[in-house]
Amino acid sequence: MRLSRLTLIPLAVVACAIVVTACGSSSSNSSSSTSSSGGLSLNGLANTKPNTSAQHMGGTLNMISAEGWEHLDPAASYFQIDYLVVYATQSPLYTFTPTSDNPTPLLASGPPQISADGKTVTVHIKSGWKFSPPVNRAVTSKDVAWAFSRMFNTNTQNGYASGYFPIVGAPSSATTDKPISGISTPNDTTVVFHLTKPFGKTMAEALTLPATSAAPAGLTTAADKSSPSKWDSDPTTQAFTGPYMIKSYSPGRNVTLVRNPNWSRSLDGIRPAYSDKIVWNAGADATVAARQTLDSTNLLMADGPPASVLKTAYQTKKTQLSIAPLGAYYAALNVTVPPFNNLNLRKAAIAAQDRSAYLLARGGQLVGHVSTHFIYPEVPGFTQAGGNAGFGEDYVANPKGDMKVACKYMKLAGYPNCKYTGSASVTIVGANSDPGPQEMQIVQNGLNALGFKTTIKAVPQQTMYSKFCGYVKAHINVCPTAGWIEDFPDPYAALFVPFSGEAIVPINNANWANLNDPKVNKLIDQGAGISNLSQRYQVFAQADKAIVDSAAAIPEIWANNALVEGSKVHGVLDPWNDDWNLSFSSPS
Amino acid sequence: MTRYIIRRLLWVIVLLVVVSAVTFVIFYTLPSADPAALRAGRSPNPALIASIRHNLGLDKPIYVQYWRYVKGVILHFNFGYSYQFSQPVRTMIFQRLPATISLTVGAMVVWLLVGLPVGIISAVRSRSLLDRFTMGASLLAISAPVYWLGLVGLYLFANDIGKVHIFDGSGTYTGLTTNPGRWFGSLLLPWLVLAASFAAFYARLLRSNLIETMSEDYIRTARAKGLRERRVILRHGVRSAITPIVTVLGLDIGILMGGAILTETVFNIPGVGRLAYEGIINADLPVIQGTVLFGAFFIVIANLVVDIGYAFIDPRIRYT
Numbered sequence A: 001m002r003l004s005r006l007t008l009i010p011l012a013v014v015a016c017a018i019v020v021t022a023c024g025s026s027s028s029n030s031s032s033s034t035s036s037s038g039g040l041s042l043n044g045l046a047n048t049k050p051n052t053s054a055q056h057m058g059g060t061l062n063m064i065s066a067e068g069w070e071h072l073d074p075a076a077s078y079f080q081i082d083y084l085v086v087y088a089t090q091s092p093l094y095t096f097t098p099t100s101d102n103p104t105p106l107l108a109s110g111p112p113q114i115s116a117d118g119k120t121v122t123v124h125i126k127s128g129w130k131f132s133p134p135v136n137r138a139v140t141s142k143d144v145a146w147a148f149s150r151m152f153n154t155n156t157q158n159g160y161a162s163g164y165f166p167i168v169g170a171p172s173s174a175t176t177d178k179p180i181s182g183i184s185t186p187n188d189t190t191v192v193f194h195l196t197k198p199f200g201k202t203m204a205e206a207l208t209l210p211a212t213s214a215a216p217a218g219l220t221t222a223a224d225k226s227s228p229s230k231w232d233s234d235p236t237t238q239a240f241t242g243p244y245m246i247k248s249y250s251p252g253r254n255v256t257l258v259r260n261p262n263w264s265r266s267l268d269g270i271r272p273a274y275s276d277k278i279v280w281n282a283g284a285d286a287t288v289a290a291r292q293t294l295d296s297t298n299l300l301m302a303d304g305p306p307a308s309v310l311k312t313a314y315q316t317k318k319t320q321l322s323i324a325p326l327g328a329y330y331a332a333l334n335v336t337v338p339p340f341n342n343l344n345l346r347k348a349a350i351a352a353q354d355r356s357a358y359l360l361a362r363g364g365q366l367v368g369h370v371s372t373h374f375i376y377p378e379v380p381g382f383t384q385a386g387g388n389a390g391f392g393e394d395y396v397a398n399p400k401g402d403m404k405v406a407c408k409y410m411k412l413a414g415y416p417n418c419k420y421t422g423s424a425s426v427t428i429v430g431a432n433s434d435p436g437p438q439e440m441q442i443v444q445n446g447l448n449a450l451g452f453k454t455t456i457k458a459v460p461q462q463t464m465y466s467k468f469c470g471y472v473k474a475h476i477n478v479c480p481t482a483g484w485i486e487d488f489p490d491p492y493a494a495l496f497v498p499f500s501g502e503a504i505v506p507i508n509n510a511n512w513a514n515l516n517d518p519k520v521n522k523l524i525d526q527g528a529g530i531s532n533l534s535q536r537y538q539v540f541a542q543a544d545k546a547i548v549d550s551a552a553a554i555p556e557i558w559a560n561n562a563l564v565e566g567s568k569v570h571g572v573l574d575p576w577n578d579d580w581n582l583s584f585s586s587p588s
Numbered sequence B: 001m002t003r004y005i006i007r008r009l010l011w012v013i014v015l016l017v018v019v020s021a022v023t024f025v026i027f028y029t030l031p032s033a034d035p036a037a038l039r040a041g042r043s044p045n046p047a048l049i050a051s052i053r054h055n056l057g058l059d060k061p062i063y064v065q066y067w068r069y070v071k072g073v074i075l076h077f078n079f080g081y082s083y084q085f086s087q088p089v090r091t092m093i094f095q096r097l098p099a100t101i102s103l104t105v106g107a108m109v110v111w112l113l114v115g116l117p118v119g120i121i122s123a124v125r126s127r128s129l130l131d132r133f134t135m136g137a138s139l140l141a142i143s144a145p146v147y148w149l150g151l152v153g154l155y156l157f158a159n160d161i162g163k164v165h166i167f168d169g170s171g172t173y174t175g176l177t178t179n180p181g182r183w184f185g186s187l188l189l190p191w192l193v194l195a196a197s198f199a200a201f202y203a204r205l206l207r208s209n210l211i212e213t214m215s216e217d218y219i220r221t222a223r224a225k226g227l228r229e230r231r232v233i234l235r236h237g238v239r240s241a242i243t244p245i246v247t248v249l250g251l252d253i254g255i256l257m258g259g260a261i262l263t264e265t266v267f268n269i270p271g272v273g274r275l276a277y278e279g280i281i282n283a284d285l286p287v288i289q290g291t292v293l294f295g296a297f298f299i300v301i302a303n304l305v306v307d308i309g310y311a312f313i314d315p316r317i318r319y320t
Helices: A003-016 A080-089 A141-151 A200-206 A286-295 A307-316 A343-351 A356-362 A403-412 A436-449 A461-469 A491-499 A518-528 A533-550 B002-029 B035-040 B046-055 B062-076 B089-124 B129-143 B146-157 B180-213 B217-224 B229-241 B243-257 B261-266 B272-281 B285-313
Strands: A060-064 A094-097 A100-105 A120-124 A183-187 A190-194 A244-250 A254-259 A277-281 A299-301 A321-333 A368-370 A425-431 A453-459 A478-484 A553-564
Touching: A060 A286, A080 A244, A080 A254, A120 A200, A141 A183, A141 A190, A200 A491, A286 A299, A286 A307, A286 A553, A286 B146, A299 A553, A307 A321, A307 A553, A321 A343, A343 A403, A343 A553, A356 A368, A356 A436, A356 A553, A425 A436, A425 A461, A436 A453, A436 A478, A453 A461, A461 A478, A461 B035, A478 A491, A478 A553, A491 A518, A491 A533, A518 A533, B002 B062, B002 B285, B035 B046, B089 B129, B089 B180, B089 B229, B089 B243, B089 B261, B089 B272, B089 B285, B129 B180, B146 B180, B146 B261, B180 B229, B180 B243, B180 B261, B217 B229, B229 B243, B243 B285, B261 B272, B272 B285
Parallel strands: A060 A277, A060 A299, A425 A453, A425 A478
Antiparallel strands: A094 A100, A120 A190, A183 A190, A244 A254, A254 A277, A321 A478, A321 A553, A368 A553
């Protein structure tokens, strides 16, 4: 996920920190699960699935959040909270639903047709779909092609276009909405994408991303010549294709959505769009907002509640609390610079870690569980990757750490006394907000036990990513407060950016370990080209194992996200985005 | 007096230039986030980063960037574009300024209405039970962090999450022109919370000044002339003792106009302080720069007003 969204991971889970230990969580996609583990029952949590008999049309859905929005232009949007608005106001070609992790046609009229070589993807769109006022005209395939041109215009600053859409002729640094030669529109309802590599299945998943929403061809030209694009500055002037339009917007403060009169429920076929109006106030103090939500009948809180409120919610208002899998945390070990350019030293470092301490630092097992590999529970392929147990490597076997195993690998690395005596020192950089400092100390303790000389540098989260861990030339040895949420529920989205050498870029690099292992790269590429899901997940499981074998990161936790809602509002959760779906949620 | 004001106004310009330069240097010297990287999104290719850096002018030497900024501010009153929100900073600040002014002015009225009478009564009845009680209470109010006090106020008295439903809760702020009644209601608790420590501080400050003043010879003379005690205290004692209060008041108003970050955050008031905070956590230099400049502007202007005000309050002061 893009930087801002990455920053959300720690924020969200910090917000989830709760002093409840000796408990467990379900790996179910819904908080309405009825599991229990380790003495803590998850029974009785909020029902966050659609419930047509309990939900009704009309009324105003009230939202609240501590964080505000970044970009409500679908071409630029790449932030969990932005997605809530964009998926209610726009219509990507495909979508995931609260009950399905499979891409379901939305603006498209059927599944994408992928050629046998995986290099051509053909999408047919529905006839009669219209843009909102004042555009008021039918959406055509040219508008879809135009959306892709916008995506590759650097002025829109899209975060994923080049990664997920390897389209022939796609520019790397255009500053206009330039037509792309690899996209053709043989008629008004057909778009054909020609790809540079056999990437059809993966691209088909990525066609769920918001930037694939049709944009009125030609209408954005002037706005997109500015940097940043002015289409994003005042989102009320956009052309909407979703059930709602943005009526008013104050950056970081509030947004009001009203019904789009040109949207057709029957043509959409997926989104019920219960509320007549959605009013969202942001910028609240997280503690106050969470308490307001729990004490209200009609509020949905878009970001996670802080520790104290989460504890209260679990103990006294469990039916207003939902917990769903969020993503993964790990400590990246930079494999390109000493001392961790040595595989055995990395394995020793992992073995010496008390990984259960990371979980405690984040609040105990209600907010996740200790991980053993990098395809996390909500991502398809988790089972093929060994589930909770993982692949059985001895250096990740004991969550509390195993100094005997660590010693074994120190000896293999050439340190017979199990203590590092080399000259390289280790720089640990992490976020200066909780639980960053604690996590850095946990890493430090493990490394110091093996004789490494360590230095901790605590910086703001954004700085950590843009100037240290994500800046290749900074050569940071360990980044222990890194986390990842997949862009869509597919193992490619979970593994490619954080672990493929092909994804390494000089700035904003999200492969924090700088892992460029040919075997890993090859397996991820191979998996991306496979359409058969069973085979696909098997190959990604092998890639996951190769990453664990490379010991490029210390697996910390598979995290959960907690959300709270008012007593009478019916919040429906999008498991893939780990947040509410405004088109499915309904007021009291 | 006119020459004095002109001279001071010129110094205001110099000061603002220095403040903006220091903010610029701090931003570039300390390890803040790279704005181009923040805008570029995940895994950008180097061409995209270069393009953004160029478009934002970040590829120019720092002095060129600074010169462009100063030129924009002076010639066009343009404070730049927020990296984070893709909005003109000037618009964002002006949108939020009414909330900050409402909060500051209202709180000031409260703390003056409470702090000054308490200070005078405590000074006049020094060492009495009332004095001990009010000074003890003021110590408590000074010691209570505004963030904590705000949360306690909400948990006790807010209409939504409070135990006793008296005041409007967090996030209810309404503009004065939209609905004056709701504006007043939504700000009542924030005013009380923000004013608490200020009122306490002013009361203590005025008390100590007034006690000292009341022992001066001219006070004894005034009493000997047969003036009523009330007149002696208010016309002769307070007028002299209040000068330091006016100094502090000017600074406090200036600082708060730059944003009462904690109060605005707890009560979800869309003010300049909250904007500054968001700018800082997002490494949004234009927002940081704009809010700092505004804050500095208010502080120096408030100081100037205070200095001019001395001439009217204190007959011993004359400007040349």
